[in-house]
Amino acid sequence: MIEAKALTKIFEIKKGDDIPAVVDLNLSIAQGEVFGFLGPNGAGKTTTVRMLTSLIGPTSGQAWVNGFEVGKEDQEIRRNVGVLTEHPGLYERLSAFKNLMIYANLHDVESAEKQVEKYLHMLGLWSRRDDPAGSFSKGMRQKLAIARALLHEPQALFLDEPTSGLDPEAARLVRSFIEELGDQGRTIFLCTHNLNEADRLCNRIGIFKSRLIAVDTPANLRQEIYGRKVVFHLRALDPAWKKLIGTIEGVRDVQLVDQKIVVGMEDPEGLNPKIIRLLVENGADLLFVGELRHSLEDIYLQTLEEEGVIKDEL
Amino acid sequence: MNFKSIRTIIDKEWAEVFKNRMVLFTMIFMPLIFTVLPLVMLYFTGQEMGDMGGVGTADVPAEFLSACSSDMTGAECMQVYLVNQFLLLFMMVPVIIPVTIAAYSIVGEKTTHSLEPLLATPISTFELLVGKSLAASLPAIIVGWISFGLFVAALPLLGVTKSVINYIAGPTWLLAIIIAGPLMAIASVNLTIFVSSRVNDPRTAEQISTLFLLPILGLLFAQLAGVIVINVMVMLSFIGGMILVDIGMVYLGTSIFQRENILTRWK
Secondary structure, X not given: OEEEEEEEEEEEEEOOEEEEEEEEEEEEEOOOXXXXXXXXXXXXXXXXXXXXXXXXXXXXXXXXXXXXXXXXXXXXXXXXEEEEOOOOOOOOOOEHHHHHHHHHHHOOOOOHHHHHHHHHHHOOOHHHOOOEHHHOOHHHHHHHHHHHHHOOOOOEEEEEOOOOOOOHHHHHHHHHHHHHHHHOOOEEEEEOOOHHHHHHHOOEEEEEEOEXXXXXXXXXXXXXXXXXXXXXXXXXXXXXXXXXXXXXXXXXXXXXXXXXXXXXXXXXXXXXXXXXXXHHHOOXXXXXXXXXXXXXXXXXXXXXXXXXXXXXXX | OOHXXXXXXXXXXXXXXXXXXXXXXXXXXXXXXXXXXXXHHHHHHHHOOOHHHHOOHHHOOHHHHHHOOOOOOHHHHHHHHHHHHHHHHHHHHHHHHHHHHHHHXXXXXXXXOOHHHHHOOOOOHHHHHHHHHHHHHHXXXXXXXXXXXXXXXXXXXXXXXXHHHHXXXXXHHHHHHHHHHHHHHHHHHHHHHHHHOOOOOHXXXXXXXXXXXXXXXXXXXXXXXXXXXXXHHHHHHHHHHHHHHHHHXXXXXXXXXXXXXXXXXXX
């Protein structure tokens, strides 16, 4: 559905002064996948989206969207993708209805008025259809911009910071709508700084800083970076238990934190019963057991730190 | 070329830009002044015709006599001389109006970030440029023609003689209004596109682009100083020059109005 092979974009600021915005991007996103594209400011995320939506041409490499090749079938690509740009970019003096009608006509949508009406209803904007877009709240503007990106029913959607600057309620509404779009089988390329959002919405995540540093499902990234860890909450802690647990085959590391024992291992389902039995046999009052779940933010920061990106920027 | 896309752009531009008071003011007030001023001048010089009975061709600047036909009286020739200065005002209409519309349209789209979603549609940059250019120049051309039409229609009502009307509705003025005007509108739109790509304030774009009026003002002062007389030959030469300027300006406009340029280089 979306594929990139060694996609590269270098901006020449002055002669001999080049800025590599995107370097050797290799990516394959399947139909119906929600792909999170994460990276710090200036990482080249918007440049990537612009290349994949045929707004700017790559310096080298190739990319295909919906089977159409970037740089060769640009008009077809633009006909088949929906783009939510970083700024809503609405015509503020024009009504919501007129804003959408312009785009429906540019996409040559059949029964344009009906389609506009459908999306205004769907996003709860029908009662404000005749009001100028400039009078809308940030959340309403964003919803209108999302409707605009969907009018021609594209199978691939590129969303650049869809919840940026929105209040929590508006952000929740937009997120639910993205979830619905994902459920409809549309391919979604989501650029975001909101890591909880990416964790919740995306099947896979790419961490990007001019080049793709890591790409996998959030669960696999967690495991890859931190391995799996289980926390045993106890009424009281005996430091001797650390050594005992460490002798069990398959245990990677053991840490004592307050009244808890944190055990790193590859196979919690196989080892947890053994550890629980050992602790109980040695007089431990086990309160409860749970897997330690690192946030996507931890993964993101750890990945960038390992790559020297954060250190470089500090 | 997709005409539906071009029509949509024109429709959008007009819907948006005509809600702007500054644009409306420029579109209505300026042509009105430029139409009324020469009429007032002709009315008062007509009233004074009696007193001008003694005016002979010797009173008209010698360089201008060639513009007067042999059947004109000295007073009529003087009227033609005076009203000829206003021809250049009519020629300013197709420069000022498109500059105002294009400046507000393009800089406006830059400041509201609405160009990027527009560029993400299947419209080609050429169609977009044609749409924007037509949206800016058509009102100017139409307003210019209407002003001139009203001006000519009002002449008999003010008692202007047939010889003077024949001169005003003659080849020099018609070439200026019907051919030179649209050519100047095209050039000024493309100049505004170029200027708008470099600035972020519509008024700055407008002010810089109106520098394009300088050649017209040059003609005006040259005629007032008696250096040239605007006649058919001068107008044909002007049109020839404008065609060359248009070719250059359209090339400049289309080379600057490219997706990648707009998104990565426009400041």
